[in-house]
Amino acid sequence: MFLNEALKSILPEGKEFEILHLRSPSIECHPLIAKQTSSSDDSVTVKTQHLFVLFHNEKTIFGLEIYVYINLKAVNSSTQDGERVIFISKADTTGHADCKVNYRSVTKVLIEYILSLDPNSYLQKVIPKRFDYGKIDGTLITKKTSSIKALRILANRNLPSYSAEPKSQTQFYNSYRCRANLETKVCLFTRPAPQYLFPESSKNPNKRVIDGDRLLRWWLSILDDILLETFQEDTKARLRIPGENPTSIRRYLKDVKYGGWEVGDIFGTKHKDTAIYHIPLFPDDPKARFLRQLVEENRARKTILETFWIELQNRQEFKLSVTVSVIGIQGLTAVKSLQRPPPCDVILSSSRKEFNAIKRYVTGENYDTAAGAREAYLNVRDYLSVRRNQKMMTIVGQFTTGCKANDRDSSSQRTVITANTLQPRKKLKK
Ligand SMILES: CC(C)(COP(=O)(O)OP(=O)(O)OC[C@H]1O[C@@H](n2cnc3c(N)ncnc32)[C@H](O)[C@@H]1OP(=O)(O)O)[C@@H](O)C(=O)NCCC(=O)NCCS
Incomplete structure (x- = not known):
């Protein structure tokens, strides 16, 4: 699956877009979930950040931030087993698109693209936690x-x-190897906000900000399609809405097509389990903030999962009478051969510093008017051209209304993602 191929099938016909797919270097980090015993274990967690930014008519229009964690269980054994955790962190629009773009399809295609990548592509040049x-x-x-x-x-x-x-x-650097088809978890916290990645964009009257209820349905429809198209049949799919009873939650699952959806989460199965040993610590995540508070209050080892979810719903960020939810998917992808991202698909930043500098060109502008959206585009374009001699990928949309690419019913057929690395680099526009 090539990024340009996937995107052009869902972007409007004849319209030109540019995509920035920025990837941070892979770094070793603390385990996502606290370990129960203090005894040394030789597992390793590798964290990589992806930032996708879509531009149209030289203006920023959409962004998606995703973290990928590869957790290798036994680094010193010959068969390195583990799991891949994909945390969908932020999705946002600016409202400055000059044509109608279906962001639901864009988001779906980008997540599927991430799922099509071989976890080994994150494990070649890993920055260790500590240099010896x-x-x-x-x-x-x-x-x-x-x-x-x-x-x-x-x-x-x-x-x-x-x-x-x-x-x-x-x-x-360290380098590791793992099985290509690791068990994959997709984690997401849905909470509407006026803006996540694009400051002041909510002041743009053309931006459409959907409420918590619609946002939850929006994400469910994206992940439901992904479950049908990309995951194997026995994959777990869970939805939890802190503060809502199971009957109300089931109402959201009425229209889903994948049969495996259930009320709950993918972080531990027993209510009496200690929360801190089952809830992952993702960046900028309310669950993680609450876990940190439990640690400060010296209650971390005493709080069981059942109490964790009850207390979580009383936190300020859950109490604003908007629907917020925790969605989790856990299973194996139906992928015949996973791919290493072709160089034309990704801008691999040389350091976290460079990643953050390029990201700041996008997230540091004010998007209340189109001027900020344009400024961000020009800064990214010029940085890549001057400092890296690179360009963003240009995509000309091919989607027309009635095209199959966007038709939910046509997608219920499980598709197999195949890798193809023979695609020539697209000649970029002067
Ligand atoms: C979440 C967000 C990206 C969704 O954007 P969006 O424009 O609603 O998304 P889509 O393009 O997929 O449109 C959704 C639907 O609304 C329709 N639609 C789009 N623009 C519309 C408009 N101006 N008026 C009416 N309907 C519109 C689309 O056709 C689509 O319909 P479909 O689901 O039947 O296909 C956007 O609301 C946003 O930027 N929110 C602020 C940040 C945020 O809360 N992020 C969530 C992080 S968890």
């Missing part, structure tokens, strides 16, 4: 190298005997 400077080759310059030694190393590099073998890859 003692083990790094003496001919490389690190933060710990003194100025005199660094000058000596640089001088030696001019000697004919110096071999410029690329040592840094193995010296500075």
Whole structure:
């Protein structure tokens, strides 16, 4: 599945768009879920961030932020098993599109694209939690190298005997391997907000902000299609609305097509289990904020899952009389061969600093008028051109009303994502 192929099938016919798909470097991080025992275990969690930004007529129109965690269970064993956790963090629009774009389809295609990626593509050049400077080759310059030694190393590099073998890859990064088709969890917290990624965009009268109820149905319809098209048949799909009883929650599941939807969540099965050992800590997530509060109040080890959900609903962010929900999917994808993202599909940032700098060009503007949406586009375009000699991918939409690509009924057929790396790089517009 190529990003441009997938997007052009759902973007309006004849209209030109550009997409920024920015990926952070992979870094080792703390486990998503606290460990029950303090004994050392050799599991590793690798975190990568994706940011998709869609532009039309040189203006920012849509953004989607996704985190992917690969949790490897036994790093030192030959068969590295584990799980892939996809946390859908933020989706937002600016209201500055000059044509009608179906953001539901855009969001669905982007999540399917992430699901089509081989988890091994995140595990090649992983920044370790801590560098062991003692083990790094003496001919490389690190933060710990003194100025005199660094000058000596640089001088030696001019000697004919110096071999410029690329040592840094193995010296500075870790790399792992895992099974391609890991069990996958998709986690999402639905809560409407005037804006998430685009400051002041809610002041744009053309932006459509949907309420909590519609937002929940919007996400359910996206994930329902993904379950039918991309996951195997025995996949778990769960919906929890803190503060709502199961009968009311079931009302939201009346129209779904996938048969496996149930009321609940994918974070532990027994009510009496301790919450902190089952609820993952995602960035900027209300569940994680509540868990941190429990730690501060010294109640983390005493709060069971049942109490956790009851108390969570009383927190301010859940009490604003808007529908908020927690959605989870857990299963194996129906993927024949997962793909490594072709280089033309992704801008791989060299560091977290660079990732955040490019992201700030998008999230640092004011979107109440089209000027901010345009400024963000120009800044991203110029940064990529000047600093990286790269361009965003151009997509010309092919979707016409009545096209099958957008038809929910036609999608109930389970499709198989196949990788194809032979696609030539698209010549970018001058
Ligand atoms: C969530 C959000 C991205 C959805 O955007 P959207 O424009 O409603 O999404 P879509 O393009 O998929 O449109 C949804 C439906 O409304 C219809 N629609 C779109 N624009 C419309 C308009 N101006 N008037 C009436 N209907 C419209 C679409 O045709 C579509 O109908 P369908 O579901 O039958 O196909 C948008 O409301 C938003 O940016 N919200 C603010 C941030 C937010 O709350 N994010 C959620 C994070 S969890």
